[in-house]
Amino acid sequence: MDQLSAMRVFTRVVEAGNFSKAATSLKMPKTTVTTAVQALEAHLGAKLLNRTTRQVVVTTDGALYYERASRILSELDELDGSLSSSLAQPSGKVRIALSGGFADRIIMPALCDFHIRYPGIQLDFDIGDRIVDYIAENIDCALRAGTPSDQSLVARKVADLELRTYAAPRYLDKMGIPTHPHDLRNGHFGVGYMKAHEGRVFPMVFRQGEEEVQVQLDYVISVNEFRSYIAAAAAGIGIAQAIDFTVRDHVDRGELVEILADWPRDPIPLFIVYPQTRHLSNKVRVFVDWLAKRLQDTQNCEMRLKAPVSSS
Template sequence: MDRIDAMRVFARIVERRSFTRAADDLGLPRTTVTDAIKALEARVGVRLLQRTTRQVTPTLEGEAFYGRCLRLIADVEDAEGAFRDSPPGGPLRIEVHGTLARHFLFPRLPDFLSRFPEIELDVSEGDRYVDLVREGVDCAIRVGELRDSDLAARRLTALAEATAASPDYCARHGTPDSIDALQAGHLMVGFQSTSTGGLLPLEFQHEGRVREVALPTRVRVSGADSYVGAAFAGFGLIQAPRYHLDTYFASGQLVALLEACPPKPSPVNIVYTRTRLPSPRLRAFIDWAARELA
């Protein structure tokens, strides 16, 4: 194994905190990965990785070497691509919220794959907050305000939001005609924040400012599908991207409420690791997503 390939192996181990997961990502035997690191440590003359029974972590020297490896690998990939004059290729791992993937990403992916036939996509979807480095994800499309300053981000768009409840709920609790009317016995479905674990309040734009309203809850959820399902069952008000609710408004399964005071739009960003220079395939995806999803 040459030096650049050994650096790629080392970088993936640092990111995945595991020899086994790194070997799986790279399609290499575990013994090959182990031998490559032994040879690399012998070549540089220092211990780069600290191994325990639970995980693998870089030493101080390993952290410094990791940063240099990323720059060298990116330079080599750029140089090779420029001289080959070939399109970007290879595996690309993406994390995206499930409903966003189904409504916006998947319908447009045939265009991306036709433009870049050498790129292989691995798309994960879910509501949990993914650690890009440790889980070996190249980028994530995230909805909401960003909280991780270690990630580089590019704004894609902003999603209009709406407030909703079921017809049954409105029949039992009334249809609020103002924000203040919510305090007269109304409930909300509690949605747990992925960052704090607490319940997110309802938000309303009113007279140039945003008002937050926390209502009593009888049901708390942590997933988008469960959130809408709880609204169907009449457990309270919810707020979600308008694109996700419009079908239910049209069918009568949900009722749009307080439309004159909508929640503030939710930003949509594509994020990736700041310490890692984007590969040609990642840059291609970022540029394409910025055009398509805007």
């Protein structure tokens, strides 16, 4: 038995008042309508209609079932209609959580392109590196570095982030230029980066071939927001590890220089995440797809910028 079809037939019989009128409005044979209602009653183990030669009378159970079934069918029709409309032109608000570094370097420069494509979508950004409550704060999706530990989230990997080590020239003039990660243990300072809910400063990690070195640097300040982290390094307060494209402006202005270039950190995966319990509406889907392509294009551009240019 197709229960959904049987529910539609039953509600139409109730509304029409008899099987013949219901069959005519549904463009079905009367026997098909009768069979559908009988199958639904058998499935539920309850009598829904009392039949006479001219009309049907709804039982107490039937009246209760009709009320709930009508509501479900109405909501289903509304959902189908809204989705069909949104597929043609998605609209509404999308709330996204992400760090300031990604917002500044990835999202904002290309927002005009997104708006031209989807003029009916409004984007609400929650900028920062804090942990969010997706349901309570009505967050549709988030951009997060590192593999999510929350099993209630759906995670879509969109990029691998390459992290490098940077320091301000004024810092290096004072403290010296390290040539090996072990040199950092001899009086160097880092800018501490921590996640507020963990309450600890993350160590710096370096790799060369099979050798990995972790260094827990002393720090003058620690922060839990990416832009402040980079700003502190550019001010000469300490050494920082950052995604290369997020510090390009500082490097171009001479405020930061790369150090220990032969000791890059292993790439960190970047995910777009959203709650399993939340339906991924079309307005959210088009933003997620646009953001994934934007990240891929940005990475490809950075790779081209780094590639040596052959002279002809």
